[in-house]
Amino acid sequence: MIEFGRRWGAGWLPSALAVLVALTGAIGIAVATNESYLPVTTPAGACRPTWVTGWQAAAQPGPAQPGLAGTTVRMVVHPRVTGSEVRLRLSNLYGTTPLAVGAVTAARSDGAAGLILGTARPVPFDGRQAVVIRPGGEVMSDAVPLVAEAGSPLAVSLFLPVVPQVITQHWAMQAAYLSGGGDATFGGATAFGPQTPSSVVLTGIDVRAPRPVNSVVAVGDSITDGMGAMPGQSWPDVLGGRLVEAGGVTTMAVLGAGISGNRLLADSGPQNGDVPLARFDRDVSAAGGATDIVLSIGTNDIAAGRSAADIAAGLQAFAERARAAGKRVFLTTVTPSGTGAHGTPAAVAARQELNAWVREHGAAYADGVFDFAAAVADPAHPTRLAPAFDAGDGLHLSAAGYGALAAAVDPALLTGSPCLAGNPPARAVVSGR
Structure with a gap:
């Protein structure tokens, strides 16, 4: 069993981006703490173009x-x-x-x-x-x-x-x-x-919208990036379409911040991008309207031999950073795999231990948990992906699999966009078609 004390600190303050320019010519479990259900209020006069x-x-x-x-x-x-x-x-x-x-x-x-x-x-x-x-x-x-x-x-x-x-x-x-x-x-x-x-x-x-639209930033690895499916079929894409079509206060943009090969704890090589904490300012803080984060990562750390305890501590540190920045943050379980370094007995054991911790303790550090592993696991072999959800390599998901992950995210736990309350899905009047 992994045990951690709750560590709430001041966190890190987002740093400004320094820019110098020279010009020339399926089924999931959602667990939330009470804080997730606090009413979201909109200051008077805030619902203006932005x-x-x-x-x-x-x-x-x-x-x-x-x-x-x-x-x-x-x-x-x-x-x-x-x-x-x-x-x-x-x-x-x-x-x-x-x-x-x-x-x-x-x-x-x-x-x-x-x-x-x-x-x-x-x-x-x-x-x-x-x-x-x-x-x-x-x-x-x-x-x-x-x-x-x-x-x-x-x-x-x-x-x-x-x-x-x-x-x-x-x-x-x-x-x-x-x-x-x-x-x-x-x-x-x-x-x-x-x-x-x-x-x-x-x-x-960036888009100048007639009223503020909040967003969810999906931070993760190739599972978040949609590897194995066609463009527009990643779980952030599917969730984004779902939230926009819902209309009204449920409307939110879903912004992708997944990088194939990315790890939570250690840089796995420059081609695989910076770890989530190192890219927090530019991928989350710099995104206009970002209020919520879904962090879905850890499979590459497990394949690299990192322990469940180390990864859990990393999830906790990210959650603390997010909440110190005033964001609502959600953790997910790690999807199953039976292939290569992701499917060794040691990797399977670490993933099961980590997922048990996320389900039992994740909501103590974050605003809720989405059980991605349960959404796509093979009921007959829970340590592997269900055949319909497997893209073919035993690790990445098919379009149906990514759809199941999107369905595991409960919109009722998200911030939504209060300025859009009572409004139907937005439709633009487009000229010059």
């Missing part, structure tokens, strides 16, 4: 793709907030040399590399169409008059004349396309080649 984060991707370093320099990369993303303007966040967090971005556009997308006629907009930075991002820096664009509609695709196109050897990116099941060369930021689908699975430089999109 900027909220509608989409984001957790940053990780990686080598620049061959042929990337001198081309345009077009990324297709699905914001979870409806509004009349957008702002883009670009990052050179892991670059060791300046990153020049020659031109940027944002447009409504046909779901692939094509743009909806008449919707493409230039994206300026302090009034200019080009920007240089210092090593380790991020920049936010000026506001762009482009309607974003929750769940509908947007295309962001970046012309990258020169790129560093190491570029900030996110490997995910997400549509991105490379042009044949040159500035194709306003170009049609014929200017772009086959789909590539990595987004680069773009780490967030």
